[in-house]
Amino acid sequence: xxxxxxxxxxxxxxxxxxxxxxxxxxxxxxxxxxxxxxxxxxxxxxxxxxxxxxxxxxxxxxxxxxxxxxxxxxxxxxxxxxxxxxxxxxxxxxxxxxxxxxxxxxxxxxxxxxxxxxxxxxxxxxxxxxxxxxxxxxxxxxxxxxxxxxxxxxxxxxxxxxxxxxxxxxxxxxxxxxxxxxxxxxxxxxxxxxxxxxxxxxxxxxxxxxxxxxxxxxxxxxxxxxxxxxxxxxxxxxxxxxxxxxxxxxxxxxxxxxxxxxxxxxxxxxxxxxxxxxxxxxxxxxxxxxxxxxxxxxxxxxxxxxxxxxxxxxxxxxxxxxxxxxxxxxxxxxxxxxxxxxxxxxxxxxxxxxxxxxxxxxxxxxxxxxxxxxxxxxxxxxxxxxxxxxxxxxxxxxxxxxxxxxxxxxxxxxxxxxxxxxxxxxxxxxxxxxxxxxxxxxxxxxxxx
Amino acid sequence: xxxxxxxxxxxxxxxxxxxxxxxxxxxxxxxxxxxxxxxxxxxxxxxxxxxxxxxxxxxxxxxxxxxxxxxxxxxxxxxxxxxxxxxxxxxxxxxxxxxxxxxxxxxxxxxxxxxxxxxxxxxxxxxxxxxxxxxxxxxxxxxxxxxxxxxxxxxxxxxxxxxxxxxxxxxxxxxxxxxxxxxxxxxxxxxxxxxxxxxxxxxxxxxxxxxxxxxxxxxxxxxxxxxxxxxxxxxxxxxxxxxxxxxxxxxxxxxxxxxxxxxxxxxxxxxxxxxxxxxxxxxxxxxxxxxxxxxxxxxxxxxxxxxxxxxxxxxxxxxxxxxxxxxxxxxxxxxxxxxxxxxxxxxxxxx
Numbered sequence: 001x002x003x004x005x006x007x008x009x010x011x012x013x014x015x016x017x018x019x020x021x022x023x024x025x026x027x028x029x030x031x032x033x034x035x036x037x038x039x040x041x042x043x044x045x046x047x048x049x050x051x052x053x054x055x056x057x058x059x060x061x062x063x064x065x066x067x068x069x070x071x072x073x074x075x076x077x078x079x080x081x082x083x084x085x086x087x088x089x090x091x092x093x094x095x096x097x098x099x100x101x102x103x104x105x106x107x108x109x110x111x112x113x114x115x116x117x118x119x120x121x122x123x124x125x126x127x128x129x130x131x132x133x134x135x136x137x138x139x140x141x142x143x144x145x146x147x148x149x150x151x152x153x154x155x156x157x158x159x160x161x162x163x164x165x166x167x168x169x170x171x172x173x174x175x176x177x178x179x180x181x182x183x184x185x186x187x188x189x190x191x192x193x194x195x196x197x198x199x200x201x202x203x204x205x206x207x208x209x210x211x212x213x214x215x216x217x218x219x220x221x222x223x224x225x226x227x228x229x230x231x232x233x234x235x236x237x238x239x240x241x242x243x244x245x246x247x248x249x250x251x252x253x254x255x256x257x258x259x260x261x262x263x264x265x266x267x268x269x270x271x272x273x274x275x276x277x278x279x280x281x282x283x284x285x286x287x288x289x290x291x292x293x294x295x296x297x298x299x300x301x302x303x304x305x306x307x308x309x310x311x312x313x314x315x316x317x318x319x320x321x322x323x324x325x326x327x328x329x330x331x332x333x334x335x336x337x338x339x340x341x342x343x344x345x346x347x348x349x350x351x352x353x354x355x356x357x358x359x360x361x362x363x364x365x366x367x368x369x370x371x372x373x374x375x376x377x378x379x380x381x382x383x384x385x386x387x388x389x390x391x392x393x394x395x396x397x398x399x400x401x402x403x404x405x406x407x408x409x410x411x412x413x414x415x416x417x418x419x420x421x422x423x424x425x426x427x428x429x430x431x432x433x434x435x436x437x438x439x440x441x442x443x444x445x446x447x448x449x
Numbered sequence: 450x451x452x453x454x455x456x457x458x459x460x461x462x463x464x465x466x467x468x469x470x471x472x473x474x475x476x477x478x479x480x481x482x483x484x485x486x487x488x489x490x491x492x493x494x495x496x497x498x499x500x501x502x503x504x505x506x507x508x509x510x511x512x513x514x515x516x517x518x519x520x521x522x523x524x525x526x527x528x529x530x531x532x533x534x535x536x537x538x539x540x541x542x543x544x545x546x547x548x549x550x551x552x553x554x555x556x557x558x559x560x561x562x563x564x565x566x567x568x569x570x571x572x573x574x575x576x577x578x579x580x581x582x583x584x585x586x587x588x589x590x591x592x593x594x595x596x597x598x599x600x601x602x603x604x605x606x607x608x609x610x611x612x613x614x615x616x617x618x619x620x621x622x623x624x625x626x627x628x629x630x631x632x633x634x635x636x637x638x639x640x641x642x643x644x645x646x647x648x649x650x651x652x653x654x655x656x657x658x659x660x661x662x663x664x665x666x667x668x669x670x671x672x673x674x675x676x677x678x679x680x681x682x683x684x685x686x687x688x689x690x691x692x693x694x695x696x697x698x699x700x701x702x703x704x705x706x707x708x709x710x711x712x713x714x715x716x717x718x719x720x721x722x723x724x725x726x727x728x729x730x731x732x733x734x735x736x737x738x739x740x741x742x743x744x745x746x747x748x749x750x751x752x753x754x755x756x757x758x759x760x761x762x763x764x765x766x767x768x769x770x771x772x773x774x775x776x777x778x779x780x781x782x783x784x785x786x787x788x789x790x791x792x793x794x795x796x797x798x799x800x
Contacts, residue, residue: 075474080766083476129478375479419479420702424732425742429481430698 022087023050026071029091030406030443034387035342036359038286040272041206041216046093049110052204052218053146053158056106059097062448066092069441075131077431084134089114104150112142126299127427129375159203173233176242184242198223212276225263231256252308261298267291286340292333292366299328329374333366351393359385371422377433379417385410402447412437482768483730484746487792495546495798499776501538502784509773510567510757511785522595525785526566533564543769543787554598560585567620578649580621587621587635605651612655613665624693627703639687640667641709656737668739669731683727683745684711690757707731707739708758725749728758747788
């Protein structure tokens with residue numbers, strides 16, 4: 001037990017190096033992804049760190065998994081590909097079981113490390129069309145640390161923390177700006193950035209019933225990732241030579257405060273079941289509730305103020321008006337129910353085994369009709385997934401446990417959706433949205449005895 | 450412990466050295482293709498600030514017509530003293546330099562009076578139709594090739610004071626909708642009016658732009674919709690020079706776009722003698738009720754003479770807007786300028 005505890009301690013004191021969650025969209029590790037993500041009641045590998053931490057208590061020996069996935073969107077409006085970023089990176093984790101007070105116990109670590117960018121924040125204007133649930137939202141680093149216990153043989157309970165980072169920052173500029181000779185302006189600036197940790201809870205349970213049936217329940221809490229920027233510009237606007245004491249100098253203060261919701265994960269509750277029809281065949285089903293209705297408008301909320309001290313006796317020179325902050329539209333996203341189904345057929349081959357998997361999920365879009373100012377593009381998804389796995393057992397003294405290779409391919413097919421604007425002068429106009437997203441990946445797992 | 454350390458190390462190493470590519474998701478996003486526009490300058494055009502000019506006369510009131518081969522026929526009013534005629538030039542693209550414009554239509558009939566001008570051309574499968582204005586009313590001409598034109602013997606439509614048209618009809622524009630109806634818009638008394646017919650030769654039936662009132666209303670009327678106190682609305686004085694285009698979204702919804710010249714009420718700060726000119730846009734889904742944009746799509750800040758817009762979509766999510774304007778800062782030479790939306794891209798000078 002010393003090793004898992006040491007890892008847990010190291011994780012809790014680590015700097016806030018974790019961000020948000022792309023796994024909702026693409027799944028986590030090949031076996032669970034190939035089964036359509038319908039593994040809440042069934043998961044018993046490292047992916048339990050995401051799908052249901054209670055599943056960690058299924059394991060009886062240390063297990064490490066490492067994989068890679070590539071999610072490649074082809075999302076288009078009016079038939080033109082919008083070039084939405086792909087998401088790809090290393091996925092993996094470990095599970096370390098043991099016993100506490102005589103009860104089975106396990107620690108799990110799940111991690112997704114994008115190999116393109118660890119995090120991305122974009123602030124877009126409100127009417128700017130964007131594929132809201134793709135692109136930026138999926139460019140995240142994810143780390144989850146979970147604990148699980150099995151108080152009775154038929155029941156497993158688990159809980160974990162997922163780590164995020166919130167960004168606050170600002171800069172100050174002061175000096176003299178020459179209105180007539182801008183290149184001669186004299187300015188100094190300072191930048192202050194601060195990363196603060198955000199954590200959210202996930203918890204779950206699995207219960208075994210007779211006849212090869214198990215039930216599962218998992219809860220993932222909501223998190224919001226805010227980016228705040230404060231900028232202050234204090235100085236003088238100089239008309240004339242920058243060092244000319246006779247030049248007209250107008251002291252001024254310009255302050256800007258911007259707040260952007262750069263990531264949001266809705267609260268989720270997922271219930272699932274698995275039926276092991278025969279030892280080699282199991283079917284799974286999940287139904288998830290996703291609380292998208294609390295999604296806030298991600299458009300930057302900006303507050304600007306300007307104070308100029310204009311010397312008396314200069315007729316006609318007035319302080320310009322500062323634009324009022326734009327009214328942010330209500331998002332009106334709605335909650336969704338996401339059904340998922342999976343099937344796995346395991347074929348024994350002497351002491352080894354081969355598994356074939358398939359899955360399906362229907363993920364209705366939470367985005368309402370975009371007839372007004374906003375253009376959050378999305379459409380309901382049908383997700384078809386397939387996969388296979390090879391598990392080798394007792395390969396010798398160096399590896400007395402198991403060595404598994406799993407692959408998956410999943411295709412999201414977005415329903416074609418027409419966005420019809422109410423205003424004939426709408427700057428974006430009416431359009432259609434459609435697309436597919438291919439997700440492929442592989443996982444290598446090592447299980448020790 | 451060493452196994453765990455190896456795994457953690459591998460994950461950590463894999464996460465290092467991340468090099469981000471450019472942020473994606475911005476390619477070919479949908480746009481209304483309706484502005485705001487930016488005037489191209491002489492660094493983006495081959496021959497000064499205008500794409501069409503005539504050193505011996507003034508050119509204005511352009512009408513752009515897309516040809517099947519991708520080129521553009523640009524018609525314009527040529528004003529030489531008091532003589533008005535209609536000329537045509539063929540452009541390889543929105544920024545190409547055409548040769549000298551050729552005469553397309555000159556006043557030949559008695560009702561043409563002193564001249565013809567303000568053309569707007571529609572091409573159909575069986576030829577091309579041009580509406581134009583004269584002192585007597587709106588005229589119609591026909592051509593099989595878009596080069597040689599023959600005017601009808603009588604005006605297509607003349608002003609009717611009982612229908613609200615208190616001044617001569619001018620600057621007509623013609624469009625055909627998907628249902629085969631022909632729609633005519635024109636300027637009179639500082640507003641834009643509409644009429645429709647089953648064919649280009651009429652008879653055109655006047656359309657009421659607001660059936661909630663007893664009188665006939667224009668499609669677009671001037672109004673002060675200033676959003677910032679102290680600044681007059683861009684269309685608070687008058688509207689005119691309409692250019693009507695029928696577009697359809699990918700989803701199949703038909704949309705009528707009406708570009709027009711806008712003139713503000715006199716600006717008070719200089720004693721009430723100056724007004725602002727710009728180009729505005731109104732839209733309609735039903736062809737009856739038009740909604741005017743709250744802001745100008747082409748402000749007259751860089752060229753206070755912009756007027757008489759006509760649009761052309763090049764199929765690449767860009768809209769080009771040809772307008773009358775000045776070809777030099779002094780304003781001594783007036784011709785046809787071009788603006789583009791989206792406005793955030795600059796272009797190399799065309800060959």
